[in-house]
Amino acid sequence: MSAPGAVALTGIAHRFGGATALTGVDLGIAAGEYVTLLGPSGCGKTTLLNVLGGFLRPDAGSVRIGAEDVTDRPAARRPTATVFQDYALFPHMTLAENVAFGLRMAGMGRGARRARAEEMLALVGLGGLGANRPHMLSGGQRQRVALARALAVQPAVLLLDEPLGALDLKLRRAMQDELKTIHRQLGTTFVHVTHDQEEAMAIADRIVVMNAGQIEDDGPPERVYRKPATLFAAGFMGEMNRIPGEAQGGKLETAFGVVPADGAGRHVLCLRPEAVGPGRTGLQIGPAKVRDAAFFGTYIRAHLEPRAAPGLILVAHLPPGPVPTEGAEMDLGADMSDLNIYREP
Amino acid sequence: MLRVLPWAYLALALAFIYLPVAVLVLFSFQGGALPVPPFDGPSGQWYAEVLSDEDLVGALWRSVAVAAGSAALAVALGFGAALGLARHVLPGALAVRALLIAPLTVSYLIVGLGLLILFQRLGLGPSLWAVGVGHVVINLPLAFAILYAAMGAEQERAEQAARDLGAGEAQVIVLVTLPMLAPALLAAFFLSVTLSWDEFIIAFLLSRFDVTLPVEIWSLLRSGLSPRLNAIGSVVFLVSVAAVLLVEALLLRRRRA
Numbered sequence: 001m002s003a004p005g006a007v008a009l010t011g012i013a014h015r016f017g018g019a020t021a022l023t024g025v026d027l028g029i030a031a032g033e034y035v036t037l038l039g040p041s042g043c044g045k046t047t048l049l050n051v052l053g054g055f056l057r058p059d060a061g062s063v064r065i066g067a068e069d070v071t072d073r074p075a076a077r078r079p080t081a082t083v084f085q086d087y088a089l090f091p092h093m094t095l096a097e098n099v100a101f102g103l104r105m106a107g108m109g110r111g112a113r114r115a116r117a118e119e120m121l122a123l124v125g126l127g128g129l130g131a132n133r134p135h136m137l138s139g140g141q142r143q144r145v146a147l148a149r150a151l152a153v154q155p156a157v158l159l160l161d162e163p164l165g166a167l168d169l170k171l172r173r174a175m176q177d178e179l180k181t182i183h184r185q186l187g188t189t190f191v192h193v194t195h196d197q198e199e200a201m202a203i204a205d206r207i208v209v210m211n212a213g214q215i216e217d218d219g220p221p222e223r224v225y226r227k228p229a230t231l232f233a234a235g236f237m238g239e240m241n242r243i244p245g246e247a248q249g250g251k252l253e254t255a256f257g258v259v260p261a262d263g264a265g266r267h268v269l270c271l272r273p274e275a276v277g278p279g280r281t282g283l284q285i286g287p288a289k290v291r292d293a294a295f296f297g298t299y300i301r302a303h304l305e306p307r308a309a310p311g312l313i314l315v316a317h318l319p320p321g322p323v324p325t326e327g328a329e330m331d332l333g334a335d336m337s338d339l340n341i342y343r344e345p
Numbered sequence: 346m347l348r349v350l351p352w353a354y355l356a357l358a359l360a361f362i363y364l365p366v367a368v369l370v371l372f373s374f375q376g377g378a379l380p381v382p383p384f385d386g387p388s389g390q391w392y393a394e395v396l397s398d399e400d401l402v403g404a405l406w407r408s409v410a411v412a413a414g415s416a417a418l419a420v421a422l423g424f425g426a427a428l429g430l431a432r433h434v435l436p437g438a439l440a441v442r443a444l445l446i447a448p449l450t451v452s453y454l455i456v457g458l459g460l461l462i463l464f465q466r467l468g469l470g471p472s473l474w475a476v477g478v479g480h481v482v483i484n485l486p487l488a489f490a491i492l493y494a495a496m497g498a499e500q501e502r503a504e505q506a507a508r509d510l511g512a513g514e515a516q517v518i519v520l521v522t523l524p525m526l527a528p529a530l531l532a533a534f535f536l537s538v539t540l541s542w543d544e545f546i547i548a549f550l551l552s553r554f555d556v557t558l559p560v561e562i563w564s565l566l567r568s569g570l571s572p573r574l575n576a577i578g579s580v581v582f583l584v585s586v587a588a589v590l591l592v593e594a595l596l597l598r599r600r601r602a
Contacts, residue, residue: 102510
C-alpha cells in the first residue's frame, strides 16, 4: 500500500462531547478506487471523511495516505481535496479564480494557473465560463465548479461530501454518470459520502455501509446488495421483506417452512421484493392474497398477504404484465440463493 | 375620508421627524442675522463664515479624525473578537459574547464619567485621544455584533475549502474571510463613524482644548442663536446622512447577493 492514492485508516475513534461518532474504524482503500461511504445521517460517514481530509483530528487511530502517515497533518498539507455539499465556492472570485485557488496557494504562476483552470472547467463542461461569478450559476453548475476546483490541485485522493445532495433527481443522475467518467479519465482515488444507496450503487466500485460509528459492510455493490453482511446493511441497501423464524440444530423454522441455517434463537429471513414471485422454487411461500398492486414501468409492485402467515405483508416486484386485481390469489415462492438470514438484534 | 386618514397620519409623522431638520437647513441659508422667520435668503454667507472660522474647521477635522480613527480601531477589534468567537470553541464563549455586547446598554454618560475618572487616576487627563478611546468603547459592541452575525456557516465552509486547497491561516483571512466580509466591515465602519461623528457627552467630558465639532457647537450655542449654527448643523447632518446611506447601500446589497 504505497501508491500515492492508497489510503489506510486504522483504529479511528472519535467522540463529540458525549456522543460517539466513530468507534475503532479500520478501512483500506486501494489507489484509484471509487469508494462510497453509505449510511444514515449521524452514522459517522462524514466524520470519517473529515478525518481523512484533515478537518478533524481523531481521538485515536492513524491515517495513512500513500506511504505517509498524515494523522497529524492539517488539511492544507494533505494530498486530498474536498468537494463540499454546499459547494463552498468563493463568492468574491470568478470561476477561473475559484478553480485556480489551490494552484495559487501552491505557488504556480499566473499564466499557468489560468490555463489549467480553463482546462479543468472544460473537463466539467463549463469551458469558456471562467470569467463568471458563482452567483450567476445554477446549483448543478456550482457543483461542477467545486469539482473542478478540487481536481485542479491534482489530489491523490478526492473527497466528496454528499456532493449531489442538493440537486434534483435528473441532474443527480447526470452528475453521477459524469463523476464516473471523470474518475475513469483521471484514475484518482475517489471517496464519496452519501446516504442514497442508489447513488452508491450507481457510481461506486465499492460500498462501505456505516452505522453508529462502525462499518457494517464493505464490498462491491452487487455483493453488498445481494448478500449483505448484516441485517442493518440489508435494510439500508434497499427494501426488504423480513420473515421471523426460530433457528435450531442447523435449521431455521419459519411460517413458510424450514431452511438450512446456523445458530440458535430468533432469526430474521430477509428477501428482496424482486426475489418474491410466482413460479419460484426453493422457499415455498404458498398462496397469497393481493392487497394492492401498481404499475411501475419495469415491474409491478404489489403488497401480498400469504395465507401461511396472516398479518405479515410481503412486498413483491412482479414482472411487468397485467396488474393483478385486489383480492386475487397467487402462488408465491423464492429462490434459495436469494435468501439471507440474520440473528435478530 | 377614512382613506385620507392614514395618509394624513403619515404626513404628520414624517413632518414631526423631518420638519426640524428642514427648518434647520432652510435657515442656514438665511440672509439676516437671526435664524427666525421670515426667510430672507437664500444666502451662502453663513457657510462662508463657518468655513473661514479656524476654530470650527479645526473642530471639524478633529471630529473627522476621531470618527475615522475610532471606527477603524473598533472594527479591527470587533473583527478579531468575532473571528475568535465564531471560529473557535472557547471556554465561557457565551459570557464573553455577552460582555462584548453589554456596553450597548450602558449610557454614554456613564461610559464618559468612568473613562474620565480612569484617565484622571492614570494621570493622563482629558485629550482628543481620550475621546477616541471613549468612542472605541461605544462602537466596539456594535462592530462586533455586525461582524459576528455576518460570519455565518457559509463563510466558514469557504474558509475550510481554502484551507483544504493549501491556504495558510493568514492567507485564509486575507483572501477569503476579509473579502467575503467586506460589506459587513464597511457597514460597521460607517455606522461607527456616524455615531462618533455627532457624539457629544463623551467628547465633552473627555476633551479640554482640542474639542470635537459637537462640543464646539455647544459652546457656540451659549452665545445665542445664529444662522452660523444652522450652517454647521447642516454640514454635520449632511455627513451623517452620507454615512448612513452608505451603510444601507452596503447592507442591502449584501442581502440581495
